[in-house]
Amino acid sequence: MLNNSNKLKVSVSPHLVNKRLLTPQIMWLVTLSLLPAGVASVFIFGLRSLWVILVGCISAALIEAVIQKLRGQKVTISDGSAVMTGLLLAYNLPSGVPLWLVVVGCFVAIAIAKQAFGGLGRNIFNPALVGRVFLLSAWPTYMTTFIKPFDTITQATPLALMKQEKISNLSEAGINYMDLLIGNRGGCIGEVCIIALILGAIYLFYKKIITWHIPLTYLVTVGIFSWIFGLKSALFSGDFIFHILSGGLILGAFFMATDYVTSPLTQKGQIIFGIGCGLLTCVIRFWGGYPEGVSYAILMMNMIVPLIDRWVKPKRYGVK
Amino acid sequence: MIKLSEHKELTEHNLIRKAKLPSKVHIPLIQHFGKPCDKVLVKLNDFVKTGQMIATSEGGVFSPIHASISGKIISITDCPHPLLGRAKAVVIESDGEDEKIYDLINRNDEVQAYSAEKIREIIFNAGIVGLGGAGFPTHIKLKPPKPVDTFILNGVECEPYLNVDYRLMLERTEEIILGMKIIIKVLGAKNVYIAIEDNKKEAIELFRRANLPSNWIIVVLKTRYPQGGEKQVIKSCLNREVPQGKMPFDIGVVVNNVGTVYAIYEAVCKNKPFYEKVITVAGRGLTNSSNLEVRLGMSIRDLIDECGPIKEEPRKVVMGGPMMGIAQYNLDAPIIKGTSGIILFGKDEVVEVQERFCIKCGECVTHCPIGLEPGMISLAIAKDRLDLAQEYGVMDCIECGLCSYICPANRNLVQAIKYAKQKIEDKRTKK
């Protein structure tokens, strides 16, 4: 016989427990999925990139903790989002940057792009990208000096060479698709080793943390656009594989454009977002002032997410 | 809609068995959608028989209420109510005899000649209400103000744990088919669908093998929550939607769930008032999780004892399914007409997780069966912007619980929505 009812918990439905991934687990799993690219970068660019990564993660977490302490809020670094931002920022830096620059970038990312908006979930822009773009405009030289893989000398990225019309195809840069896949090219720490990034992305798909809507539309749009306009001399003959595999596109499409907070709510909206990112990336790459457009493209699309969410609504039951 | 972990296995293969006759029942005067039965037909110390009408009303939406055991009326007073907290109820102390007021007959053949009006009257007098959800009086539902050409038997039973409709379909197949024939006649429906999810293979098989009229269609649906909702099952079966703010009959459809159809069969063909129903009593902590045929008014405690002994002290007791049911704090609360189950949750099945800010993952938006944006609604409610919540369609929410169930930020979405709906409703009635 059951005696007393006073131990019974009363709460609103639903009562079924769901062993779903919660916010912190999602953040940490995304961080985990990024690790292969980090490990690869240490091989490619040496220990230097390890220091950049560590400083990025640690300073991002510390800055978040300090800000939350100062504002008398609960410190939420255990939810993993600050570390993830630090890591993503580090991945968007050349391996040769001074370490203080990493800290400044983290400060901008966490303090300005995230906490000033009210913290995780309320920010409009992808914090890591805000950090990167700030550094790019404040210290352009540091941010565009890339180290040659397995070496200490500097080297321009294939995209930059293409932009300056020093080369017109990949082989003139002395590398092939395989080099792009394994990361044997100049570039930011986390963007070069495509294979490692794809590995992480597959894991995120498997865990159902990301869906195809943004990354696929983003990549396909860049592919089509660069096939049409990628070669200055003739239409419909651009090297689209090169354009998809170079720069920060793979990193951006799978790990940054997919950021929940700064992308549209609906799947239809996400498709629009992906296409928009793709178009802007190409416009910047081909006609803009920078060789690479992924960061700006995603940030610009971040800005219109509220608009997309306002116009692209889910289909309501029983409403025409 | 998504696939849930169903936990049906606890009672899936258990034959329906009759619960022990209770020594006392509390029969609330409100057990349906509509107004309470304010005309109590019995007095203190009266002797009543099983099936005797003890309360009714006049005019409006209600359904009369019957004694579920024979015995003495020992009080008519406020008692625990599983949904309302407390409500007026008639308390009957059993004389142990279970003496019926009606004769159980078999009038299957006679029924064919009954007029629709007569059948509705039998259903009304038997006190039948919709057993799938809100408990809307069935005699009213079967008198739609517009012509209806389609009837759907809702055998979806998408709530986890519950096997009431499933067991009824397996064990009382013929009776349900007879009940359907009665309904179809009353409605004059030409298109008949039997909707069953593909997790109920045996039931599908039984209906396929039964000798069904040629125009009846068995629709096997993919198992998805909350497909059993009236509007969802219509959409899944017919690929049509009930327009916002309208009722199924507006598009010529009536849906009844299996339990209701069975009750109609019993009333019309067997002359039996509705005072007894099948419910699932299940939980890991029970030695004998069961599908029980119980008398209305039995206490939750009696039923837990019936399925005991208890292996693990429950931490939460829910009346109804685990997605939409109501957590109970008083085990003296009685089974009412709409009760579909009693689910017990142990300590580790009741977890408390911290609510976080919405990370805009869109999961709730993708899966909401009504096409709402629960996350945005909850943010509007948090800012006290009920007008905005209304714009987002909060009043259309069917409270299926899916959004709270999947939200990675563990937002109390359903709680916020229920709160807002109440507030908005209050404001409307005050005007």
Ligand code: SF4
């Ligand atoms: S599921 Fe939760 S976190 Fe995701 S959008 Fe909905 S409310 Fe926000």
Ligand code: SF4
């Ligand atoms: S908003 Fe309502 S209808 Fe939509 S998933 Fe949540 S509870 Fe269900």
